[in-house]
Amino acid sequence: xxxxxxxxxxxxxxxxPNQPARAVPAEIAPTVTGESARRSLPSGLMxxxxxxxxxxxxxxxxxITAGDRFASYENVLTILRLASVIGVVSIGMTFVITAGGIxxxxxxxxxxxxxxxxxSGTQLLANNVHWLIVVSTALLxxxxxxxxxxxMVAYGRIVPFIATLAMMAAARGLAEILANRQTQIIRxxxxxxxxxxxxxxxxxxxxxxxxVAVAGWILLNRTxxxxxxxxxxxxPEAARLAGIRxxxxxxxxxxxxxxSAGIAAVMIMARTTxxxxxxxxLYELDAIAAVVIGGTLLSGGxxxxxxxxxxxxxxxxxxxxxxxxxxxxxxQAIAKGLIIVAAVLLQQRVAARSxxx
Amino acid sequence: xxKVDEDPTSVPLLEMHGIVxxxxxxxxxxxxxxxxxxxxxxxxxxxxxxxxxxLIKVLAGAHQVDGGEVLxxxxxxxxxxxxxxxxxxxxxxxQELDLVDWLSVAExxxxxxxxxxxxxxxxxxxxxKARELLQRLGHPxxxxxxxxxxxxxxxxxxxxxxxxxxxxxxxxxxxEPSAVLDGEEVENLFHIVSDLAAAGVAVVYISHRLEEIRRxxxxxxxxxxxxxxxxxxxARTTPTAELIKLMTGRSIEYVFPQRSxxxxxxxVPPLLTVSGLSRRGEFEGVSFEARPGEIVGxxxxxxxxxxxxxxxxxxxxxxxxxxxxxxxxxxxxxxVGAAVAAGVGLCPEERKSQGLILDQAVYxxxxxATLSRFSAGGFRRDSAERSAAMKVxxxxxxxxxxxxxxxxxxSGGNQQKIVLARWLLRECRVLLLDEPTRGVDVGARSxxxxxxxxxxxxxxxxxxVSSEVEEVLGLSDRVLVVAAGRxxxxxxxxxxxxDQVLDLVMGGTAA
Numbered sequence: 066x067x068x069x070x071x072x073x074x075x076x077x078x079x080x081x082p083n084q085p086a087r088a089v090p091a092e093i094a095p096t097v098t099g100e101s102a103r104r105s106l107p108s109g110l111m112x113x114x115x116x117x118x119x120x121x122x123x124x125x126x127x128x129i130t131a132g133d134r135f136a137s138y139e140n141v142l143t144i145l146r147l148a149s150v151i152g153v154v155s156i157g158m159t160f161v162i163t164a165g166g167i168x169x170x171x172x173x174x175x176x177x178x179x180x181x182x183x184x185s186g187t188q189l190l191a192n193n194v195h196w197l198i199v200v201s202t203a204l205l206x207x208x209x210x211x212x213x214x215x216x217m218v219a220y221g222r223i224v225p226f227i228a229t230l231a232m233m234a235a236a237r238g239l240a241e242i243l244a245n246r247q248t249q250i251i252r253x254x255x256x257x258x259x260x261x262x263x264x265x266x267x268x269x270x271x272x273x274x275x276x277v278a279v280a281g282w283i284l285l286n287r288t289x290x291x292x293x294x295x296x297x298x299x300x301p302e303a304a305r306l307a308g309i310r311x312x313x314x315x316x317x318x319x320x321x322x323x324x325s326a327g328i329a330a331v332m333i334m335a336r337t338t339x340x341x342x343x344x345x346x347l348y349e350l351d352a353i354a355a356v357v358i359g360g361t362l363l364s365g366g367x368x369x370x371x372x373x374x375x376x377x378x379x380x381x382x383x384x385x386x387x388x389x390x391x392x393x394x395x396x397q398a399i400a401k402g403l404i405i406v407a408a409v410l411l412q413q414r415v416a417a418r419s420x421x422x
Numbered sequence: 423x424x425k426v427d428e429d430p431t432s433v434p435l436l437e438m439h440g441i442v443x444x445x446x447x448x449x450x451x452x453x454x455x456x457x458x459x460x461x462x463x464x465x466x467x468x469x470x471x472x473x474x475x476x477l478i479k480v481l482a483g484a485h486q487v488d489g490g491e492v493l494x495x496x497x498x499x500x501x502x503x504x505x506x507x508x509x510x511x512x513x514x515x516x517q518e519l520d521l522v523d524w525l526s527v528a529e530x531x532x533x534x535x536x537x538x539x540x541x542x543x544x545x546x547x548x549x550x551k552a553r554e555l556l557q558r559l560g561h562p563x564x565x566x567x568x569x570x571x572x573x574x575x576x577x578x579x580x581x582x583x584x585x586x587x588x589x590x591x592x593x594x595x596x597x598e599p600s601a602v603l604d605g606e607e608v609e610n611l612f613h614i615v616s617d618l619a620a621a622g623v624a625v626v627y628i629s630h631r632l633e634e635i636r637r638x639x640x641x642x643x644x645x646x647x648x649x650x651x652x653x654x655x656x657a658r659t660t661p662t663a664e665l666i667k668l669m670t671g672r673s674i675e676y677v678f679p680q681r682s683x684x685x686x687x688x689x690v691p692p693l694l695t696v697s698g699l700s701r702r703g704e705f706e707g708v709s710f711e712a713r714p715g716e717i718v719g720x721x722x723x724x725x726x727x728x729x730x731x732x733x734x735x736x737x738x739x740x741x742x743x744x745x746x747x748x749x750x751x752x753x754x755x756x757x758v759g760a761a762v763a764a765g766v767g768l769c770p771e772e773r774k775s776q777g778l779i780l781d782q783a784v785y786x787x788x789x790x791a792t793l794s795r796f797s798a799g800g801f802r803r804d805s806a807e808r809s810a811a812m813k814v815x816x817x818x819x820x821x822x823x824x825x826x827x828x829x830x831x832x833s834g835g836n837q838q839k840i841v842l843a844r845w846l847l848r849e850c851r852v853l854l855l856d857e858p859t860r861g862v863d864v865g866a867r868s869x870x871x872x873x874x875x876x877x878x879x880x881x882x883x884x885x886x887v888s889s890e891v892e893e894v895l896g897l898s899d900r901v902l903v904v905a906a907g908r909x910x911x912x913x914x915x916x917x918x919x920x921d922q923v924l925d926l927v928m929g930g931t932a933a
Contacts, residue, residue, distance in 0.1 A: 288800045289793040296790055299779035306738060306776055307790040307844065308762030366781055 115411060116359065116375035119404075123382045131389040140385065142268065148381040149274035150332045151351050152374065155359075156281040157325025158352040159373045163285070164318050165298040165365025166225040170214060170232035171326045171352055175345025177240040178206040178330035183249040183340030196256035203334070204327040210236055211323015215316035233349070240342035249340040260335030270332045277328060282370040294318060298365030354401065355380055358408035379404070433496040435460045435624050436512075436593055442489030443476050443648075448834045448861055450476040452648040454490070458593060463615060463625045465635045465657055468645035469669055469889050474597075474628055477645070481595050481626070482514035483507030508534075513586030514595040517602075521578055523571030528552035530570050531585045555584040559614055576607035583614060593624045600629055601725075612638050630723060632662055644668040666891075666924050677868045678896035679875035681916075685899050686713040691750065693883035694766075694852045696735060698744035704730040705907035708744070712852065712883035717874065719898030719915065720887045721923050727907035728887040729771045732854040735885070736768040737761040748852055762791060764852075767845030769838070771856040771887075777841045778829050785811035785825035788843045814843040818873055835866025842873060853877060856887045871897055891923050903927060 127135035134140065154171050161168050181187065182203035191198035210232060217228035251257060260269055285291040293314050296304040305311045326345070333344050357363055358379065359372030380401065387397045436458040443451035451473045458464045468474050479485040483501040492499050494510050501507045507514075521530050528549045529536075537544045537551070552566040561580050564573070570581060579599055586594045596615075600608045615625055615638050629635060635642065639657030643650060644665065652668050692711035699708040705727035712718045720728045733739045735746050740756030747753065754760040761768075770776035778787055788811040789796060796807035812825050818839040829837060838858060845853055858874065859867045874897060878884050888894045894901055894915075901918050903911040903926045910926045911918070 283801075287802055287804075289797045289802055290800060292786065292789075292793055292802060295782065295786070296779055299782055300775070302776050303779055304790070305758060306736070306768055306770055308758055309790065309793075310759060366779065 113360070113369075113371055113375060116372060116379065120375060120379050120382065123379060123386060127382065127386040127389065131386065134389055135386065140389075142271070144378070144381050144385050145271045145274075146268055146336070147384065148377050149268075149270045150329050150336065151348060151355065151381070152274045152377040153277045153325050153329045153332065154322075154345075154348050155352040155355040155373050155377050156277050156370060157322035158349075158356050159281065159359070159361055159368050159370055160285065160294060161225070161318050161322050162353070162356050162361050162363060163298050163365060163368025164294045164315065165301065166218060166315070166318065167229065167353070167363075168211075168214060168319065168322045169226065169229040169349045170210065170236055171322060171329075172345035172348035172350075173233045173236035173240070174207055174210045174323060174326040175330045175333060175348055176342050177210065177236040177243075178203040178327045179334050179340035179344045180240040180244040180249065180342050181206045181340075182330065183251055183334065184243060185249075188249075188251070188253050191253045191256070196253045196259070199251070199253050199256050199334075200331050203330040204324060207327020207330060208320050208324040211326070212316065212320040214323065215319030218319060219312040219315035237342065244340065244342045246342065251334060251338050251340065257335065257338055260331070261338075270335055273328065273332060277325065278370060278374050285368060285370055290314075290317070295366060295368070298362075298368070300366070351380065354405050357412075358405060360412060362412075432459065434458060434493075435495060437493040437496075438490065439493075440490040441477070441480060441487050441492070443473075443480060443485055444488045446831055448863065450648055451480070451487075453650065454645065454648065455650040455653055456643055457653065458624045458626060460592065460624050461619050461622045462640040463619050463627050463638050463657075465639040465642045466626060466628045466645065467635070467642055467665060467669055472645040472669070473648040474645055476648075478514060478516075478595055478597055478626075478628070481507065481512055481593075483512075508589050508591075511590060511592035512595065513589050513591035513593070515579070515582040515586060515597065515599060517597045517599075521570050521581060523569070525570060526567050527556075527564060527570055527573075527581055527584075528566040530581055531555060531566075531588050533585070535589065551588070552584065555587050556580070558587070559584055560610075560617070574607075575602040576604075576610065579603070579611065580614070583618075591623065593626065594618065595626045595628075597628050598630065599627070600631065600634055608634070630725065632665065663921065663924070677871070679872045681875075681899055685914075686715050690714065693749060694735070694885070695747040695750070696744070697747075699731065699734060699741055699746065700743040701730060701734055701739060702742050705734075705904070708904075708909055710902055710909070710912060712885055714851070714881045714883055715878050716900065717878050717884040717886060717898045719894035719901045720885065720904055721889075721891055721894040721901060721927065722904035723889055723927055726904045726927070728904050729856050730907075731904070732768065732856050732885060732887055733770075735761070736766060736854055738768070762848070762850075765848075765850045766852045766854065767791070767848060767850035768854045769841045769845070769856060769858060771860070773834070773837055773841060773861065778837060780830040781828060783826045784815065784820070784829060784832075784840060787829050787840050788815060788847055791844050791848045810847060811843070814847045815840075817846060818843045819869065833863060833866070834861040835863055835870065838862055838866075838870060839873070842870075842877075846877070850882070852883045852885070854885045854887075857889070858886060859888070859890075859893065891920050891927070895920060895923065 154175065158168060158171065182199045187199060187202050214229050214232050217223045217231075218225050221228070262269055264272055285294065293304070293309050296307070296309055297311050297314050301311050329348070330344065334340055337344070355376035356373050357376070359369055359374070359376035361368040361372060383400060383404070384397055387400070434457045436456070438454060438456040441451050441454040442449065454473065454477055456477070466474055466477070476485060480487055480501065483504045483506050486502065492501060499510055501510065501512070522533065525533070531552045532548050537548045549566040553562070556562055556564050556566065559580055564577055564580060570578060573581065579602075583594070599611055603611060615627065618625055619640075627635070627639060635657055642655040642657050642660065642665070643653040644655070645651065646669060655665070690713045692713050694712040696711070697709045700706045708731055710718060720731065722728050730739060734741050737753065737756055737758045737760060745752050748764040748766060751764065753764055753766075774780060779790075785808050789807050793802070796803050796810065808825050812823060815823055815825070820836055820839050820843065829840060832840070855874065859870055862870060874884055874886065886894065886897055895918065898915045901911070901913060901915045901923070902909050903923055905927055911923070
């Protein structure tokens with residue numbers, strides 16, 4: 066029997082973890098001593114430092130090439146407005162990717178939700194009752210599509226890529242049928258008044274993005290739901306054997322992304338004053354790209370809302386700078402591709418270092 | 423160390439001296455010696471975690487050694503990559519056969535060294551040569567153009583051997599080749615192995631089944647805790663008892679904590695009642711009880727059904743028959759949630775893949791099963807969670823007691839303590855421990871034993887699964903011997919001796 070009297074041994078070593086206690090055999094002393102900061106998880110600022118630098122550099126390029134046209138209050142609002150819709154989708158996407166999944170259907174669901182919320186039937190009902198009918202329809206459609214994804218992934222055991230690919234095709238098709246390939250102008254009293262207005266000089270949809278980002282951050286970092294998300298992404302089997310209900314969690318996560326797509330649908334309806342089956346096209350790619358360059362691991366287990374927000378801002382600022390300089394959308398696409406590759410390469414370096422080589 | 427069959431005149435095909443391989447937190451190999459001669463069937467024996475798989479990967483060039491030397495035909499050799507190992511003439515046939523199911527037999531055999539002319543694959547030549555190899559192995563009935571996925575396990579194995587031969591391998595490593603085969607197929611395999619040896623090829627043969635080793639082996643090397651404990655033993659004459667002692671016996675004096683003086687008698691109602699539990703093809707009619715303060719040990723070899731039994735009790739597998747009850751209340755079949763809610767905890771066999779989230783912090787791994795306790799309306803109370811987690815971390819004497827350290831960087835012993843701490847925090851009343859000291863350094867084992875006993879003394883019913891007979895006997899109050907999915911013996915640990923258990927265990931698997 067080791068003569069370890071638990072209390073004594075602990076007091077000996079409480080202050081210095083690297084000091085092998087007399088009662089403990091050398092083998093169980095930590096194999097790696099020192100530099101324990103590097104072996105702990107990187108702190109928030111360090112993790113986002115690269116993103117901050119990238120954004121600052123982009124802004125410098127903008128100021129140098131476009132001068133006041135870039136560095137104006139109006140232009141900053143343009144960037145933020147541009148970032149808001151895709152930003153909300155990206156926040157939702159951060160959750161599924163952190164949990165080791167993916168959702169390819171977000172763009173199509175944005176389209177479907179926008180169409181469903183603006184059919185003549187919905188608009189008639191909304192005009193008779195309240196414009197909130199439009200909003201809640203979009204949110205419900207988004208969440209329902211997400212839950213259906215979750216059902217397929219968690220209980221049908223279809224790999225997320227395929228399940229959400231199927232939803233992507235089907236939702237877009239349904240949106241086209243509902244809209245009859247027509248743009249549906251919003252004529253609901255009050256809806257546009259609210260969502261196209263400003264609050265303290267900032268557009269309401271930017272406030273919505275901010276609110277979603279803050280709520281997302283709290284949900285991921287400060288709730289048990291968030292912790293379970295990390296656990297499911299980090300090691301689903303270990304999570305299951307620790308009594309976490311992995312399937313239910315997965316289901317709720319896909320419901321959550323769906324909901325974020327529904328919110329994005331409301332925002333895009335406000336920006337374009339219409340619902341359309343072409344809304345949200347390619348949003349899934351922009352959202353996944355923003356999440357990944359933000360520092361969330363595609364393999365799951367690690368995710369950051371702050372990083373995602375930076376990722377979205379970097380992409381939209383890039384677009385803005387290119388537009389101001391009259392560069393083509395094609396050139397933007399190339400730049401985006403390069404940024405994604407650079408970001409992922411950087412991420413792998415950091416991941417390798419935090420694992421100690 | 424006994425050495426027989428020594429022929430000083432010939433240079434061994436392969437010699438390894440003092441091989442060391444370190445993974446973060448654990449020394450997987452810590453001084454392995456191995457000597458293989460051309461034309462012999464050399465058997466590698468050892469328990470799970472003894473280092474066999476790591477050694478195989480070193481031979482295959484998949485792992486780079488951290489120390490020691492490798493001699494190939496007397497010359498220093500480096501097995502720097504799988505390609506380098508193949509070039510030397512070492513081919514490895516893994517347990518999970520590494521064949522591509524949707525390619526043909528011939529394409530699989532020549533995978534990685536495809537026959538081609540000016541960049542165009544020579545399909546007819548490939549098929550013909552593959553046919554020749556299959557003929558040589560005595561299996562002309564396997565068509566060279568057949569898709570590998572449609573073959574049986576035995577057929578796939580033959581394709582793997584043919585692939586090794588196509589590389590002109592002089593040494594073929596076979597990792598438990600018989601595990602997936604039935605009786606007749608095993609005979610066939612033996613035939614192939616003997617023919618290979620007769621043709622001068624050396625075979626390193628890994629198997630848990632001693633009777634196989636007796637039949638086809640020439641010499642035996644025994645590994646334990648990453649070290650060679652005996653090498654060059656004669657495969658036919660070395661007594662079984664000696665081999666098993668070498669595999670399971672103490673290389674170090676383990677210290678087991680004292681059993682409780684007053685074991686709970688039959689008048690104490692059992693905490694855990696398992697009755698007639700069965701799962702088709704895995705185990706049948708398992709019944710036992712565990713009372714508060716009692717440690718029940720399940721002894722048996724790998725594949726005897728022990729892990730399956732505890733995972734079924736925990737609800738991670740669905741039982742086909744029988745029932746599990748905690749404090750007389752039956753648990754819902756196949757529900758981990760129900761088991762955890764009833765106060766059952768499991769430290770799984772594969773700690774890294776089933777027990778831990780390796781890239782997360784220590785405190786998060788500890789609080790995993792108890793999250794709702796540290797939340798108010800869904801919001802986590804981080805400081806409460808941390809302090810509670812670190813309090814149990816101190817109880818299990820985790821080193822260093824750093825809540826934010828990434829679990830991956832801890833040693834095996836400390837990782838096991840984290841899984842234990844998780845259930846300690848949950849205050850569970852029935853604790854199922856599957857191989858609690860696997861991959862744990864020798865020095866930390868006694869500490870784990872002491873912890874388990876302290877848990878039992880606090881009123882927990884503990885079920886321990888281990889392939890180390892000594893561990894089960896030393897730690898438990900009561901011992902169940904499991905072989906081939908059946909409980910063969912159930913009695914107080916103090917009345918059972920090691921030989922008795924070994925007899926049952928070996929007899930059971932031989933059947």
